[in-house]
Amino acid sequence: MxxxxxxxxxxxxxxxxxxxxxxxxxxxxxxxxxxxxxxxxxxxxxxxxxxxxxxxxxxxxxxxxxxxxxxxxxxxxxxxxxxxxxxxxxxxxxxxxxxxxxxxxxxxxxxxxxxxxxxxxxxxxxxxxxxxxxxxxxxxxxxxxxxxxxxxxxxxxxxxxxxxxxxxxxxxxxxxxxQCTAEKFYKGVQRFIWGLGKKMIFANTLAGAADMIFGLTTAELGFGTAWAGIICYSLQIYYDFSGYSDMAIGLGKMFGFEFKENFNYPYVSKSIREFWRRWHISLSTWFKEYLYIPLGGSRKGNGRTYINLFIVFFCTGLWHGASWNFVIWGMFHGVLLVIERLFLGRLLDKNPVKIVNHIYVILMVIVGWVFFRAEDLSYALGYLQAMVSFGKETFLGAGVFVTPYILTCIAGAVLMSGVLRGRIERFVRAHINQKVIDVSEVILCVFILGTAAVMLGSGAYNPFIYFRF
Incomplete structure (x- = not known):
């Protein structure tokens, strides 16, 4: 269920x-x-x-x-x-x-x-x-x-x-x-519906394009198609998993429980360190409390710290699935964290052009998602090769899979992943009456629930990605 x-x-x-x-x-x-x-x-x-x-x-x-x-x-x-x-x-x-x-x-x-x-x-x-x-x-x-x-x-x-x-x-x-209060119950329902919308409207729509592209052989992949596929998947996995977490947190509130946040707009991160403070927070803090710190954390010198990070991210990758792809994905992030501790982190902190930091993080995370999504290592390597095969195909070639509807969904997903969400919330709080905000939130929730119901009625849903972990 x-x-x-x-x-x-x-x-x-x-x-x-x-x-x-x-x-x-x-x-x-x-x-x-x-x-x-x-x-x-x-x-x-x-x-x-x-x-x-x-x-x-x-x-x-x-x-x-x-x-x-x-x-x-x-x-x-x-x-x-x-x-x-x-x-x-x-x-x-x-x-x-x-x-x-x-x-x-x-x-x-x-x-x-x-x-x-x-x-x-x-x-x-x-x-x-x-x-x-x-x-x-x-x-x-x-x-x-x-x-x-x-x-x-x-x-x-x-x-x-x-x-x-x-x-x-x-x-x-x-x-x-x-305590089970009316306010907590209302907030729970609101949070659940928001998560349902993430799943049904964004994740499921993007999953269709991502699945079709990752269903191609590496010989059929071109530059534009490969990038379109991994961009769709990167957004899909965020909205799929954060949507589930929103629903779980919302359900907890309905029954009086308070669960800690699991996502905090990870795609706005300016370093991989920050990414892991924002992505799957419950898992990263679990490994920190029950593995990294007992191993010695960062208290026993740089060499031991790097070894501890490799152990933690080896386990993080393996926890996600019984495949070398997941292990490589975890170790890839472990290597990036060690590099940031060695020198890159200081450069990122001092860099005045923060957009460069964002581009670095997004590119590294996307490369990692290729290993996470691919069925095996050879396919992952072939997919990465297609992503740098500039002369093989332009972005326009991806139009077969990325329809105008999918493209609109990608744009909306990117904007709502943190690019505009914070600015919109600050503007709304500063310029709009609270009663208007409350009514608007109710209307939005009704719209999302209605849209999700229509999509469910058409059979347009698929299981959550993290069910297999």
Whole structure:
């Protein structure tokens, strides 16, 4: 079940909301847990057992570590919990990849082929479970005695499938008590509709052109077509994933929860460092808190800092998918961050012509997205070659795929990705009455919801990109 589907919008969500606000407060978590398990079972009826096992294992280790004093025993229980969590993730997500890599290196089939279906959302809920046991080990929080509360934290349907990754210490208190106000509910609905519009109007429209172009062979790609395809994909993945995050944050507000932001206009960044402070914030902060800092962060000299960055971005790439393409994408960003730490960052900070910084960031991010989107490494390299094959085709050749409608969508997506959004908001606040703003927001939300409903009715929607991670 996806948020941008009729069954979710017109049946599941309204029913759950009505039951939630009719229920007594002490039963609300039980209701949300039941709804979350049903939501997951709708698409993954078998693998719901895996999630239940994950919940029980982490509940048990949380209780054990809560009763264990600091020292070797407590560290043993933490290591065991981490190994079990990552072991489950490794088997289901990386077993096939590991076998293929070993056979490829050996040049023969040393190990039999392994094919295991990837449970939806396993990367997200595994990282949330790890956040819990690590937070308990560090004594940042107490072990959760209420199994229902922990189960809800790991399985809560708004951010279960594609994030944002919620760290336990950020939501611990809300699991026990939270306020559900009319204002928060309204803001939640507004945020959800805005995310739905991102997904349906921008991401899905651009996905059509991106999929067609990436469906071509590298021999069929020309200069203009290649650039058109990766520009569409770069905007698609931003609006797809940030749209999902908006919907998740909005749904959380409807049920009284406050989730942290996951995106902050990353395409306006002036350095790759800044990009990662704005892109998929929940993942980057997770790796910072639970991997980079424990490795030593930047406290042990430049050499160790660079190694730590490479480790983190190797893991960031691998977390996204069992493919060398994702690893290369992660390492590519890791190399850029090291270069910025070495010398480029100082040059960017001192550069008075900031548009140059923006161009640098956009070009590097786009190159990275080629590896992220391509099916394999050879296709990625062929695609990059087409992007610099200036004489092979002009931008006009891309007109076969980029229709005037797509071109208009690209222009709107670029402007709303941060280029004009901030300026528009400041102008509106300074020159327009607040009541007019409020009415306009309602009208805009109704328009977006109506447009999304029409697009849903025509069958014009596709799954979120991050579902496969």
């Amino acid at each position: 996806v948020f941008s589907s009729s069954i979710f919008l017109w049946l599941f969500l309204p029913v759950v909301l009505v039951l939630y606000y009719l229920a007594q407060e002490r039963w609300r978590n039980v209701l949300l847990l039941a709804a979350s398990l049903f939501f997951y079972a709708w698409g993954e009826p078998v693998y719901i057992l895996l999630m239940v096992v994950s919940i029980l294992i982490n509940y048990m280790f949380g209780c054990i570590m809560e009763r264990t004093e600091g020292g070797t025993k407590k560290k043993f229980w933490l290591i065991t919990a981490v190994v079990l969590n990552l072991g489950m993730l490794g088997v289901f997500k990386y077993a096939g990849f590991a076998v293929e890599s070993i056979n490829s290196i050996a040049g023969t089939e040393v190990l039999p082929h392994v094919e295991i279906a990837l449970p939806i959302g396993i990367s997200f809920y595994t990282f949330q479970a790890l956040s819990y046991v690590i937070d308990v080990y560090r004594r940042e929080v107490k072990g959760q005695k209420n199994l229902i509360s922990l189960a809800l934290y790991i399985s809560f349907f708004p951010q279960l499938i594609a994030g944002p990754i919620v760290k336990y210490h950020d939501i611990n208190e809300q699991l026990g008590s939270r």
